[in-house]
Amino acid sequence: MQVESALLFETPAELYARVLRSLKPKSPLPEIRVEFRRFANANSLIRLENQRLHVKITDLLEGAPAPVMEALAHILLGKLFRRAVPRIYGYRYRLYMNRRDVRRNLHLVRQIRGRKVLRGPKGETCDLDEAFEVLNFRHFDGLLARPALSWSVRRSRTVLGHYDPSHNAIIVSRLLDSPATPRLAVEYVLFHEMLHLRFPVEHSGARRRVHTREFRQAERAFPRLAEAKLILKSLAGC
Numbered sequence: 001m002q003v004e005s006a007l008l009f010e011t012p013a014e015l016y017a018r019v020l021r022s023l024k025p026k027s028p029l030p031e032i033r034v035e036f037r038r039f040a041n042a043n044s045l046i047r048l049e050n051q052r053l054h055v056k057i058t059d060l061l062e063g064a065p066a067p068v069m070e071a072l073a074h075i076l077l078g079k080l081f082r083r084a085v086p087r088i089y090g091y092r093y094r095l096y097m098n099r100r101d102v103r104r105n106l107h108l109v110r111q112i113r114g115r116k117v118l119r120g121p122k123g124e125t126c127d128l129d130e131a132f133e134v135l136n137f138r139h140f141d142g143l144l145a146r147p148a149l150s151w152s153v154r155r156s157r158t159v160l161g162h163y164d165p166s167h168n169a170i171i172v173s174r175l176l177d178s179p180a181t182p183r184l185a186v187e188y189v190l191f192h193e194m195l196h197l198r199f200p201v202e203h204s205g206a207r208r209r210v211h212t213r214e215f216r217q218a219e220r221a222f223p224r225l226a227e228a229k230l231i232l233k234s235l236a237g238c
């Protein structure tokens with residue numbers, strides 16, 4: 001309790017100095033610079049270079065309560081020095097980021113500041129708009145509103161598809177846009193992302209459930225699911 005009341009009188013640099021001293025009591029303190037930046041997401045960055053600690057925090061957190069700033073300091077410094085971060089800090093930070101007003105601000109910031117580079121739905125082997133409509137009728141009674149659909153710019157192996165709610169867009173990795181890739185694999189990735197449209201992320205407390213039970217249950221209705229997953233596994237592995 002004493003520590004938290006002291007927080008109210010600390011500048012961000014003093015806060016980082018205090019947490020740093022608690023992690024590395026014997027090392028001399030570097031010069032510390034903390035800035036709030038207009039990022040397009042909730043990321044914060046930390047860097048130690050030539051005895052200078054540079055912290056860049058999203059301006060979304062500029063008015064955050066001191067205990068949240070303290071939690072973030074523990075998270076960032078823990079990451080920098082590869083130290084385990086006490087769970088309470090991760091919990092406290094997520095609890096704050098999960099608040100409805102904070103999520104709404106983040107959503108707006110992503111929409112306004114984030115630039116989305118889209119290549120469009122027409123690939124070499126598959127038109128995502130067409131594939132969407134086929135799946136929409138087959139699995140959703142044609143009721144899903146079509147978001148922006150696009151092949152990704154890079155051929156990502158790690159992210160085969162994602163749904164971006166801030167831009168209402170589904171992006172599919174261009175890796176799959178190849179005559180060698182069975183149509184089934186593309187359809188499954190697209191279907192999975194369409195389920196994200198149908199079943200939004202659930203937030204409660206510090207928890208965020210992306211793949212809810214309803215989501216998983218609906219996913220099992222995809223025909224030849226195991227076969228599709230196997231194809232994707234082999235693509236990601238090669």
Ligand SMILES: [Zn+2]
Pocket residue numbers: 192196210211
């Ligand atoms: Zn998913």
